Amino acid sequence: MQHLSNRAPAKCAICGEAESTPGTFPMVVGVGRVCLSDGMKKVKCEACGDEVKLLTSAKLQGKTLCLSDYMKGIEKFRQHLVVNFDEDTEPATSILARAYNEAPEGYTLLTVHRGRNSTHLWEAEYEKTEVFQMRCS
Ligand SMILES: [Zn+2]
Ligand SMILES: [Zn+2]
Structure with a gap:
């Protein structure tokens, strides 16, 4: 080095x-x-x-x-956002509901899935709503 x-x-x-x-x-x-x-x-x-x-x-x-x-x-400048949830602190059903209901302002939820190599972490992926709409129209 x-x-x-x-x-x-x-x-x-x-x-x-x-x-x-x-x-x-x-x-x-x-x-x-x-x-x-x-x-x-x-x-x-x-x-x-x-x-x-x-x-x-x-x-x-x-x-x-x-x-x-x-x-x-900096989230305002990012097109993608990943929010982590921990199944150790709340049940999966509540994580799914919260990931959807508490989407950061201006973002659309794309998917919620379990974190890689983890049995209790979940990742919610969001995309900036304008980007999401552009892609879908
Ligand atoms: Zn100094
Ligand atoms: Zn502060």
Whole structure:
């Protein structure tokens, strides 16, 4: 792995400090690599107002978001969505009903099936409704 050892040390996107060993600074989506002390600083999610560590935040279109709002944010740009359900926590019949009734806004349920190599995980696949309609007309 020649290229790994040759990797230049990253600089903290916040304070500019260079890491002592390449690869030690964690990556924050939309921000870049940050040193650990900046990573531990609290930032405020602009969607729900929660205070989270910079490390567990992400930046999307200039907004600081907690990870769950970030996930919601990028879902808007995704055509496909997979939601996992666990049969250990609820019965299969309820999973099927919920997968259908609680489809994320703007998405159409394509299929619900058991997760690969799993006896209790289910995957519900959704497709953006506009895409779904385009395909079906
Ligand atoms: Zn820093
Ligand atoms: Zn949030």
